[in-house]
Amino acid sequence: MDDNDEYVRVRRIVFKPVVASSSLSSSCRRTNPLVLRKEHFVLTYNAEGSLRYSSKSLFDIALLFVADNVHHVDSLVGFPEQIGNRLFTAAAENRVFLKPDVSPKALRLFSDAYGDMVLGSLCLRNRFPLLSERMADIKSFHSLKRLDLFGCRLGDDHEIFQHLTSASLASCLIQLLIGGNGLSDDGLRRLTAPVRMKRKGLDCLQCLDVSHNPVSERALRYLKCLPKLEKLDASRTSMKFGSRLKSSMWELLGLIYSERALDDFDHSGCKTHGWAEQVVNQWETNGAQLPKLKKLDESRISVLRFFGRQKFVREVLNAAPLSHGGDATAEQEQQRLHFYKPPAGNTTGVTSSDRTCWNSHGKRKQPLEKCSDHLATSPPMKRASSSALTADDMDLLDLY
DSSP: OOHHHHHHHHHHHHHHHHHHHHHHHHHHTTTOTTSOOGGGEEEEEOTTSOEEEEEOOHHHHHHHHHHHTGGGOOOOTTSOHHHHHHHHHHHHHTTGGGOTTTHHHHHHHHHHHHGGGTOSEEEOTTOHHHHHHTHHHHTTOOOOSEEEOTTSOOOSSOTHHHHHTSHHHHTTOOEEEOOSSOOOHHHHHHHHHHHHHHOOSOTTOOEEEOTTSOOOGGGGGGGGGOTTOOEEEOTTSSOOOSHHHHHHHHHHHOOEEOSSOOGGGOGGGOOOBSTTHHHHHHHHHHHHTSOGGGGSOHHHHHHHHHHTOHHHHHHHHHSOOOOSOOSSHHHHHHHOOEEEOOOTTOOTTOOHHHHTTBOTTSOBOOTTSOSSHHHHTSOOSSOOOGGGOOHHHHHHHTTO
């Protein structure tokens, strides 16, 4: 046998299995995830400019495998955050979080292990289609510290209310912006019902924005259940600025009027921040490619057609959401209603009638101590007991 025949024989032995495995790789990929794929190799150039294939490290191959099957993982608790970050990035690059049947479970897996590092702040300002389409995924983020839902058209009875008052967000959510949502007094009553009845939820909320909503002074009593509320934005609501509003704010919530705008209610201060920032952008980009006719539920469209209100609803949905700002600076200042809790021992900005309600330690007296006639008859500062619940409150309690 000459050298040429030997070369042909060796070539058949070496390359025949390679060709066979490559032809079966597409069919075996689903049944055998360990089949080599093109993602396992890196294409580089050598010094002469020729192509060269080099295999990835075993760690990178294993990371890619786990990222593709992350929904089968039981827990990531205990894994270093560096590994978790790389695994999350790999799953996002493989568009795992765009799959509706996989994304919620995968996000909960990372949130349970890494908390606010996955997503500590979420801004959905004027992005109501994204909120509606990704509600199950958004509920997976249970370590949010800041949540901006301004202009999301929540109304008075939205399913996100139950998540906002859930035990998962009770110990972390400190800033909530729900302005421009058509929220009325009844909406605030529904939102705070679990807190007032069960005394759970929104335990750490410090900053609340209810601006550009038709809420009145009567809704303030529903906010008494928020134990750590320090700042409130009631701009452009049904509340009229005056001594009566300032007195109600002080008596019910212990807040005083701020002469200057508070930075906490500036939109630039709330942004989406965390590992899942790019995932939220993927959701919005993917949602923009869907047909617009699928934005509304078919049953809702049929109901609107039956009652002949399609034109009205279409105008409402296409209208620009209410936003901060006006035509004149003077009008902005007149309609701006920012309130804050003064620090202990500092009564600057508190009226003379309010100062009498402070004891020697710089704290407000309890309602049992008579500061004035109208304070003596004011509701107690503590959360309302179950005996003081109305029939509507009891109906709401049955929903939870």
